[in-house]
Amino acid sequence: MPYTIAETVTYEEEIKKSRFQAIAAVVDSEQAIKDFLLQYKDITTTHQCWAWKLGNQVRFNDDGEPSGTAGRPILATIEGNELTNVIVLVNRWYGGIKLGTGGLVRAYGGTAGQCLLLAEKIELIEKKEVQFSCQFNEWPIFQYELSQQQIEYTEEYTANGVDVVARLQVNQIESLKIKIQDVTRGRQVLNIIEEATDD
CATH class of the missing domain: 3.30.70.240 (Alpha-Beta Plaits)
Structure with missing residues (x-):
């Protein structure tokens, strides 16, 4: 049974001086995804990485982070929660300490995961x-x-x-x-x- 989330939720944490902020929202079309990304565009961030799932379609973006360290871990948390019609955006403000690829995967996936834990899951009918x-x-x-x-x-x-x-x-x-x-x-x-x- 597919689920989505009831409403937009945010979660923030600091990891080795970098600030990570995740925003999860419900989307029902590619237009809604474009509107969401436009609405949350923030030029003060170092990276804005995201992933979304809409039915059987999925996309993700590392936004300059090493390939596979940001978008894919975010998508993995969406799929791990059996969610669809959801986008999760994780903003990073770089704090001067490199996290390495493993650290980045944990930071992006973890922030997205914590954010989705705060969301109320509802059955998608x-x-x-x-x-x-x-x-x-x-x-x-x-x-x-x-x-x-x-x-x-x-x-x-x-x-x-x-x-x-x-x-x-x-x-x-x-x-x-x-x-x-x-x-x-x-x-x-x-x-x-x-x-x-x-x-």
Whole structure:
């Protein structure tokens, strides 16, 4: 079961006079990753190393540190925590003492790991966007059903009735399909608009 984190968290520590600061955040698209990196760009740092995981995609950046000593250990902590849709940025302000490759791996991986320990892990639930139509007199039944299951939806009134777009957890789709068939006596069906996305 994949998890993500509930909200942005930060953690800071000093290692042999260098200051390390980790920021972990939830991201749901490559655009969100770009926005995050832009938002946290800090020219006072010596290095800004990061890693992210989005579904099956992963990327990492050593930002001038020796290859494999920063981005990859950060990514390893994300994967070790079974997280996805997460970016972790570790800033370093160099304090004058070289840490060596082993020291860097421990510093970047450790700071990222401590930061993720502070984050609340939440289950990532797959959702799909669906669409269906109903008559005006049927809409209160569906409205009640959607509200009961805390499903987000938008409705649009047309000349013929109500067009509804909703975001459902994958495990809610089957019961709503049956409900639509029952209430509309087979007149309407549930249409899945897009492929599954992680929310």
